[in-house]
Amino acid sequence: MSVQPVTQNAPQLAEQAVGALRAQLRGELIQPSDPRYDEARKVYNAMIDKRPALIARCVDVADVIAAVNFGRDNHLTVAVRGGSHNGPGLGTCDDGLVIDLSRMRGIRVDPSDKTVRVEGGCLWGDVDHATYPFGLAVPTGFLSTTGVGGLTLGGGTGYLARHYGLTIDNLLGVDMVLADGRFVTAGATENSDLFWAVRGGGGNFGVVTSFLFKGNPVQTVYGGPMFWPLEMAADLIRFWQDFILNAPDNINGWFGFVTIPPVPLFPESHHLEKMCVIVWCYTGPLAEAESVFEPLRKFGPPAIDYAGPLPLPALQSMFDALYPPGLQSYWCADFFNRYDDKAIELHIKYGSQLPTMLSTMHIYPINGAAGRVGRQDTAWSYRDANFAQVIVGVDPDPKNNERITEWAKNYWLALHPFSAGGGYVNMIMDEGEERVKAAYRDNYARLAQLKAKYDPNNFFHVNQNIKPEE
Numbered sequence: 001m002s003v004q005p006v007t008q009n010a011p012q013l014a015e016q017a018v019g020a021l022r023a024q025l026r027g028e029l030i031q032p033s034d035p036r037y038d039e040a041r042k043v044y045n046a047m048i049d050k051r052p053a054l055i056a057r058c059v060d061v062a063d064v065i066a067a068v069n070f071g072r073d074n075h076l077t078v079a080v081r082g083g084s085h086n087g088p089g090l091g092t093c094d095d096g097l098v099i100d101l102s103r104m105r106g107i108r109v110d111p112s113d114k115t116v117r118v119e120g121g122c123l124w125g126d127v128d129h130a131t132y133p134f135g136l137a138v139p140t141g142f143l144s145t146t147g148v149g150g151l152t153l154g155g156g157t158g159y160l161a162r163h164y165g166l167t168i169d170n171l172l173g174v175d176m177v178l179a180d181g182r183f184v185t186a187g188a189t190e191n192s193d194l195f196w197a198v199r200g201g202g203g204n205f206g207v208v209t210s211f212l213f214k215g216n217p218v219q220t221v222y223g224g225p226m227f228w229p230l231e232m233a234a235d236l237i238r239f240w241q242d243f244i245l246n247a248p249d250n251i252n253g254w255f256g257f258v259t260i261p262p263v264p265l266f267p268e269s270h271h272l273e274k275m276c277v278i279v280w281c282y283t284g285p286l287a288e289a290e291s292v293f294e295p296l297r298k299f300g301p302p303a304i305d306y307a308g309p310l311p312l313p314a315l316q317s318m319f320d321a322l323y324p325p326g327l328q329s330y331w332c333a334d335f336f337n338r339y340d341d342k343a344i345e346l347h348i349k350y351g352s353q354l355p356t357m358l359s360t361m362h363i364y365p366i367n368g369a370a371g372r373v374g375r376q377d378t379a380w381s382y383r384d385a386n387f388a389q390v391i392v393g394v395d396p397d398p399k400n401n402e403r404i405t406e407w408a409k410n411y412w413l414a415l416h417p418f419s420a421g422g423g424y425v426n427m428i429m430d431e432g433e434e435r436v437k438a439a440y441r442d443n444y445a446r447l448a449q450l451k452a453k454y455d456p457n458n459f460f461h462v463n464q465n466i467k468p469e470e
């Protein structure tokens, strides 16, 4: 017998029941008739256009409990929204209830034990802002506008991954509301099976109302982008790959294909040129930075070199303005161990055909500290892979959706045979059960058991869904 979600679409919601929920919430309850509705239902990826029946903008744990109970008792499809950055739009749904955490943005840094308590709706820029004055940092992603909730629960790759691990490797505990409305905490000693599952298992297990992170001693780093002409791509990828696979943990640098925006920041001669980029982040002693980067600059002097000392939050927000909310985007992802000559050749073929100015391909190193965690220690399986690759077709104009999607899919198809098999759950689209299983490999069976324990009716199924074990 297969387990069906308890929810169904488009129920007839009694006004009385909605009124009762409204009365229970300290936050706002937004319905389609509300003038704020169209703004409230928007998510980061404009390709996603969903129309929930209700949006509950929770302000505290009590609101979340009320919303979960309401969704369950009224058989609604329920989506949980953190920063709303998810590529396939898994923070929203049609017809159902969105539990929107974007008003839950409190943060408390405890400098005495170097921990950071972060509410479930925070963005990473909120965290960087709060931790920087204390000389602390939590490993996050490459943009400051991404939500803490989705990024953390899926794993979290960023500039500090080689030095301090994935975001989940710095997670000490969570506060959660489960499908039955119970509030629980999970950490190394309490509900440790649940704690294992949320470190990579996404939003499958409940609503995380707050995260407790370890802060790491980082403040000013040496980093930023260096750009090389496309003609150097093959040699550059080989050089960068060998370098990063053998580099000390305190240096990270992701490789990408990009188009130089036509803005005064860049020399006019390079405007709209497709180029290779490596964006560096060195967290070692600043006095040694120039000598660390000397061989990199000697390899073939970059055509544009913007690497230098800067505050970590400045590096982590450097590309925010280039990728604002409201763009159309289509994501494809895979993990890789190594790129051989054939894979590099294919990269150059598709990388030189970026279909629009904002379309891009990035390869994020996940070796170093992130790679030394055991593949069964958290739900995030691909600890033995060296790279998380993402291809994103991006454009403001929906007319180009077919073009950007086709390019991304073709690029992915060409490289997939060289991959480690699965892709990072936070960077794939809604691609079906087999791709979710491929992302978790042998951790999937344990995740399905824990799903059966904590969410047996698959109430939380608007996510990269793990089906409860039958």
Ligand SMILES: Cc1cc2nc3c(=O)[nH]c(=O)nc-3n(C[C@H](O)[C@H](O)[C@H](O)COP(=O)(O)OP(=O)(O)OC[C@H]3O[C@@H](n4cnc5c(N)ncnc54)[C@H](O)[C@@H]3O)c2cc1C
Pocket: 044, 079, 080, 081, 082, 083, 084, 085, 086, 087, 089, 090, 091, 092, 101, 120, 121, 140, 141, 142, 143, 146, 147, 148, 149, 150, 151, 152, 153, 154, 155, 156, 157, 158, 202, 203, 204, 206, 207, 208, 209, 323, 426, 427, 462, 463, 464
């Ligand atoms: C421009 C851009 C850059 C990115 N860069 C990176 C990067 O550098 N590194 C990286 O690892 N990822 C990156 N990502 C991917 C990102 O991790 C995912 O898109 C992630 O899902 C975003 O989380 P969110 O909270 O913003 O999204 P949402 O759309 O709000 O949520 C995503 C999923 O997480 C669940 N969820 C969110 N918050 C909670 C919560 N508190 N409790 C329970 N479930 C929750 C939702 O239900 C949903 O299933 C990037 C995405 C974008 C769009």
